Amino acid sequence: MHGLRVFFRSFDTLLFGAMLFLTTLGLVTMYSYQGENFYFNRQLIWIAVACGAFLITFIPDYRFLRTGNTTFFLYVTIVALLILVLFIGEVTLGAQSRFNLGFFSLQPADPAKLVLIIVLAKYFAKRHEHIGDVRHIIISAVYAFLIFGLVFIQPDFGSAIILFFIWAGMILVAGIKFRHLLVVGTLGALSFLIMWQFVFMDYQKARIMTFLNPLADIQGAGYNAYQSTVAVGSGQLLGKGIGYGTQSKLQFLPEYETDFIFAAFAEEWGLLGVLMLFGAFGIVIWRLMIHAVLGATNFETLFATGVAVLFTAHFFVHIGMNIGLLPVTGTTVPFLSYGGSHLLTEFISVAMVMAMRRNAANKKASTKSTEEAFLVN
Secondary structure, three states, X not given: OHHHHHHHHOOOHHHXXXXXHHHHHHHHHHOOOOOOOHHHHHHHHHHHHHHHHHHXXXXXXXXXXXXXXXXXXXXXXXXXXXXXXXXXXXXXXOEEEEEEOOOOEEOOHHHHHHHHHHHHHHHHHHOHHHOOOHHHXXXXXXXXXXXXXXXXXXXXXXXXXXXXXXXXXXXXXXXXXXXXXXXXXXXXXXXXXXXXXXXXOHHHHHXXXXXXXXXXXXXXXXXXXXXXXXXXXXXXXXXXXXXXXXHHHOOOOOOOOOXXXXXXXXXXXXXXXXXXXXXXXXXXXXXXXXXXXXXXXXXXXXXXXXXXXXXXXXXXXXXXXXXXXXXXXXXXXXXXXXXXXXHHHHHHHHHHHHHHHHHHXXXXXXXXHHHHHHHHO
């Protein structure tokens, strides 16, 4: 009975509730009173699948990830998938980034983010006493850059940016020295200049230039950014009402169910709805950081922190893109946007965090029992 109680004690009802609330907000934003509800109906299925995956993922004990070769095999597998998708992947909106499996598509860049978090958490946890050594930053960067490069050349610029933020966020949490941070920043700036000259495609350069001056080409590269800011502003205080967003439902705003769902949401829900959205997302990050602080070991702490960084990066890059503060890169909002790959990754990652919290509870209970036995004897 005690074991069962500990098992369910690690289930964070508030965190799970906030996740479901965000998915519900996404659903109602996809709903239309005026036409076809293809995305709404498909997303209902994905949410059911994601919840099932969550419950299954919540069961195992993930201490095996700290040791052994499982993490290495995960890394090799995801790298192999990212290479394979470049050859046989489906081309969508100019990016060869997903496998067409019939009823659904699998985008390996999404689970790649979770695998990178696991790899970095294990690497830094094993070397936390010597993390100040710059070689650990370089080695971790190699792990991250291989995945980053394969995602970038799909090209999936949005996911590549998120992968960079995961690496940067986790090395900061791991305890990087300030002088090393300056070196990393300098190398990042040089890398950007090199990529601008030799790697970035014309449309990617156009998006960045549009970021600097969104109104320079409203009918061309700046169209999406302009329509997105119009949609956000038109929501005003209370919004236009669920299903009645003119920018999104009349297709002035492209990809409103994924890349621009925040703009579609803000148009229909207004400022009050946006504050509600921020509040729910804040609960998710707060609870993840609680789990990070209470982690049984450095691995659990780093993993939970990495998941929080993943969600935060997605959230603010997407919103920055939707309100014209960042270039349009094509990113989703965790739990809110349409899609199966990212939703499954998000639910599975949170389930793993909760399961790892159970390890900490078991460790604490075991320590308490040992202390009580010692006192009795």
